[in-house]
Amino acid sequence: MSATGYGWLVLAFPFAGMLITSIGWRVLPGRLPGWIASAAIGLAFLASIGMLIEIQDRPEDARALIDSAWTYATAAPDFRVDFAIFVDPLAVFMCLVVSGVSFLIHVYSVAYMGGDRGYARYFAYLNYFVFSMLLLVLAANLVILIIGWAFVGAASYLLISFWYRRTTATYAGIKAFVINVIGDVGLVIAAFLLSDKTGSLDLTAIFRRAGEVFPQDDVTLVFACIFILVGAFAKSAQLPLHTWLPDAMEGPTPVSALIHAATMVTAGVYLIARMHPLFELAPTAADVGAIIGTATLLFAATVALAVTDLKRIIAYSTISQIGYMVLGVSVAAYSAGMFHLMTHAFFKALLFMGAGSVIGAMAGIQDVDRMGGFRKAMPFTFVTFTCGALALAAFPLTSGFFSKDDILAFTINRGGGYWVLAIVGYIAAGLTAFYAFRMVFRVFYGDPVPEARELEEGHLAHHDPANPMTGEAEDTDIGFPGPEHHIAERDWPMKAAMGPLAVLALIAGVVQVPGVSDAVENFLEPSFADSRFADTAPTVGAEWVGLVVGGLISIAAIGVAFRFYLRLPGTTDRLRERFSGVHTFLVHKWYFDELYDAVFVRPAATAGSFGRRVIETDFVQGVIVGGASGVVRTGTSFARAIQTGYLRAYALLVLLGVAGLGLYFLLTSS
Amino acid sequence: MDVVWFLVLSAFIFCIGAAGVMTRRNPLVVLLCLELMLNGGNLALVAFSRMNGGQAGQVFALIVMVIAACEVVIGLGIIVAMYRNRLPIDVDEMSELRG
Numbered sequence: 001m002s003a004t005g006y007g008w009l010v011l012a013f014p015f016a017g018m019l020i021t022s023i024g025w026r027v028l029p030g031r032l033p034g035w036i037a038s039a040a041i042g043l044a045f046l047a048s049i050g051m052l053i054e055i056q057d058r059p060e061d062a063r064a065l066i067d068s069a070w071t072y073a074t075a076a077p078d079f080r081v082d083f084a085i086f087v088d089p090l091a092v093f094m095c096l097v098v099s100g101v102s103f104l105i106h107v108y109s110v111a112y113m114g115g116d117r118g119y120a121r122y123f124a125y126l127n128y129f130v131f132s133m134l135l136l137v138l139a140a141n142l143v144i145l146i147i148g149w150a151f152v153g154a155a156s157y158l159l160i161s162f163w164y165r166r167t168t169a170t171y172a173g174i175k176a177f178v179i180n181v182i183g184d185v186g187l188v189i190a191a192f193l194l195s196d197k198t199g200s201l202d203l204t205a206i207f208r209r210a211g212e213v214f215p216q217d218d219v220t221l222v223f224a225c226i227f228i229l230v231g232a233f234a235k236s237a238q239l240p241l242h243t244w245l246p247d248a249m250e251g252p253t254p255v256s257a258l259i260h261a262a263t264m265v266t267a268g269v270y271l272i273a274r275m276h277p278l279f280e281l282a283p284t285a286a287d288v289g290a291i292i293g294t295a296t297l298l299f300a301a302t303v304a305l306a307v308t309d310l311k312r313i314i315a316y317s318t319i320s321q322i323g324y325m326v327l328g329v330s331v332a333a334y335s336a337g338m339f340h341l342m343t344h345a346f347f348k349a350l351l352f353m354g355a356g357s358v359i360g361a362m363a364g365i366q367d368v369d370r371m372g373g374f375r376k377a378m379p380f381t382f383v384t385f386t387c388g389a390l391a392l393a394a395f396p397l398t399s400g401f402f403s404k405d406d407i408l409a410f411t412i413n414r415g416g417g418y419w420v421l422a423i424v425g426y427i428a429a430g431l432t433a434f435y436a437f438r439m440v441f442r443v444f445y446g447d448p449v450p451e452a453r454e455l456e457e458g459h460l461a462h463h464d465p466a467n468p469m470t471g472e473a474e475d476t477d478i479g480f481p482g483p484e485h486h487i488a489e490r491d492w493p494m495k496a497a498m499g500p501l502a503v504l505a506l507i508a509g510v511v512q513v514p515g516v517s518d519a520v521e522n523f524l525e526p527s528f529a530d531s532r533f534a535d536t537a538p539t540v541g542a543e544w545v546g547l548v549v550g551g552l553i554s555i556a557a558i559g560v561a562f563r564f565y566l567r568l569p570g571t572t573d574r575l576r577e578r579f580s581g582v583h584t585f586l587v588h589k590w591y592f593d594e595l596y597d598a599v600f601v602r603p604a605a606t607a608g609s610f611g612r613r614v615i616e617t618d619f620v621q622g623v624i625v626g627g628a629s630g631v632v633r634t635g636t637s638f639a640r641a642i643q644t645g646y647l648r649a650y651a652l653l654v655l656l657g658v659a660g661l662g663l664y665f666l667l668t669s670s
Numbered sequence: 671m672d673v674v675w676f677l678v679l680s681a682f683i684f685c686i687g688a689a690g691v692m693t694r695r696n697p698l699v700v701l702l703c704l705e706l707m708l709n710g711g712n713l714a715l716v717a718f719s720r721m722n723g724g725q726a727g728q729v730f731a732l733i734v735m736v737i738a739a740c741e742v743v744i745g746l747g748i749i750v751a752m753y754r755n756r757l758p759i760d761v762d763e764m765s766e767l768r769g
Contacts, residue, residue: 647762
């Protein structure tokens with residue numbers, strides 16, 4: 001089968017899985033929907049491997065294939081949009097990462113979501129999400145890409161609000177959807193600008209003609225690229241459109257792992273990498289991307305130091321790591337950025353799975369202040385979570401070590417002002433290592449909390465079901481989390497998903513060790529062969545210098561965390577008292593939510609209530625409707641007055657009428 | 671005897687009936703007054719028939735009596751239904767047709 005044939009299969013399997021689980025939810029018993037959905041994604045992963053093999057067989061300059069199923073729309077005689085897929089090394093790479101990580105997360109969910117009343121619905125949503133993501137990745141033109149882009153946002157909304165009776169979850173879903181739509185609009189405007197100038201929506205045609213149509217740093221192109229960035233920043237939760245991602249943690253934990261860490265939020269990174277010919281023609285826009293990526297990675301790393309909700313720490317860590325990727329693809333370190341996307345998908349999904357297991361052991365509580373000492377009670381979770389934390393901290397020789405420092409080495413190599421960005425990146429890398437081990441030390445070390453002791457004795461803790469954010473009491477019926485809690489130690493599917501990811505988080509770096517193996521770079525090379533910066537890659541020596549610096553920073557930061565949390569517990573309390581202003585600032589996440597509330601939400605709410613009170617009630621109801629009906633009411637009041645309802649009045653009128661007629665005939669006859 | 675006297679009496683009876691229908695509130699009395707109006711009409715019909723020497727007026731008077739009987743049946747039926755439903759026996763209270 002050809003590579004594009006496999007490409008269609010990659011799309012077909014999740015779509016079929018979605019249909020089966022969503023239509024058969026009533027008849028499929030027990031955990032069957034979960035297994036069907038997992039099998040669908042597993043088959044998509046196999047098809048991705050088929051695509052990989054097929055495409056590697058082709059000569060290097062013929063690895064970009066387009067296959068069209070049908071013509072989706074035609075406008076002018078030479079302007080048409082096909083339902084077409086574009087298979088090239090970048091798309092294959094993304095398909096492999098998305099379907100591979102999704103498969104493991106599906107398997108994890110089979111156990112983790114057990115007992116939830118919305119089991120089949122959950123897997124239908126999850127398959128729908130994977131289908132949308134693969135559609136986005138394989139799209140050959142901007143229309144299909146935007147369709148996949150919007151589908152992904154919709155799937156994210158559905159899954160964040162999965163527990164739809166939980167008010168905080170539905171609010172979070174709405175927030176995510178609104179911010180995602182801002183990004184969709186940006187992308188649509190960008191598509192319009194590009195098709196207006198180049199006369200096509202096909203990605204390859206746009207790239208081919210862009211060089212002829214646009215001069216270097218053309219204003220229209222810069223604006224188009226900025227709008228692409230708006231789309232990418234909304235989806236990838238970069239400043240200033242990041243506020244939805246921490247709230248998206250209201251969804252089930254595997255959803256956080258899949259959508260809000262491993263795959264969907266990296267769509268923005270993929271988009272920038274995919275559009276790299278345009279960004280290279282518009283360096284101003286690329287610099288905007290690099291600066292915002294750097295600002296985001298520092299901002300999110302500082303917030304992750306202060307928040308106490310376990311899932312939100314990882315969420316801010318995600319924002320920060322995606323900042324690294326955005327920085328990478330914006331400074332033309334494409335393969336480094338995509339490599340970090342892959343390793344991040346492994347270790348971040350793993351961290352979320354570990355967090356899900358811990359939250360299961362805490363019976364739904366997510367606050368790290370109430371956790372501690374789970375090391376003995378949950379050995380498997382402890383080991384795998386630590387593997388993930390090591391990779392996140394870029395500990396030497398783990399996967400994150402090679403990928404993150406690859407990006408920073410490339411940034412330094414660009415020289416000039418990029419130095420500053422790289423230094424900020426290294427500072428944030430230190431913070432990253434610190435907060436990664438803050439989680440490990442606070443959750444797994446220290447005195448065991450009652451839940452941990454109970455688990456050591458063989459009982460899983462149970463609390464009355466409640467919303468972890470507000471403490472509101474809940475039941476376990478449909479629309480709320482199910483009655484059962486699951487931990488990796490007791491459910492083999494969760495173990496089966498976390499084990500491979502832990503191994504990958506540790507060793508996946510070997511595929512791209514500078515000077516030893518450059519598998520990712522060589523594989524992606526055909527996609528980025530046209531890059532003007534292909535020659536500016538750092539030398540092997542420079543990369544190793546960067547790796548050593550990054551490794552030292554990581555070890556030092558882990559040492560600091562060790563000292564703060566294990567050697568001298570209470571240090572952080574003293575620091576918090578000493579710098580209470582800074583702490584409050586960080587706990588409030590730099591007051592972004594408050595700012596948006598004051599600038600956008602409140603004025604909109606005020607305008608809305610003004611419209612309802614004054615325009616709707618007083619003007620529309622009062623003047624327009626009331627005026628028209630008032631005229632009729634006054635005009636007919638005479639007619640109504642005749643209808644007294646009194647029998648004798650009618651009798652009088654009849655009599656008067658008859659008398660009048662009689663009088664008339666008498667007068668006329670004489 | 672001149673027909674005028676009959677007609678004057680008939681008009682008198684009819685006016686008593688009409689005034690009763692318009693002023694009284696008890697439906698029973700209203701029905702009685704309706705009978706008066708109909709019989710005033712009958713008297714005029716019979717008087718004209720005697721004056722003209724034909725039989726048509728007599729026949730009309732008989733038909734009016736039949737109609738009066740029907741009307742009494744229905745009217746009394748309504749009044750009994752009102753009484754059974756414990757509605758007030760008062761025509762002014764039944765003014766749902768007010769605009």
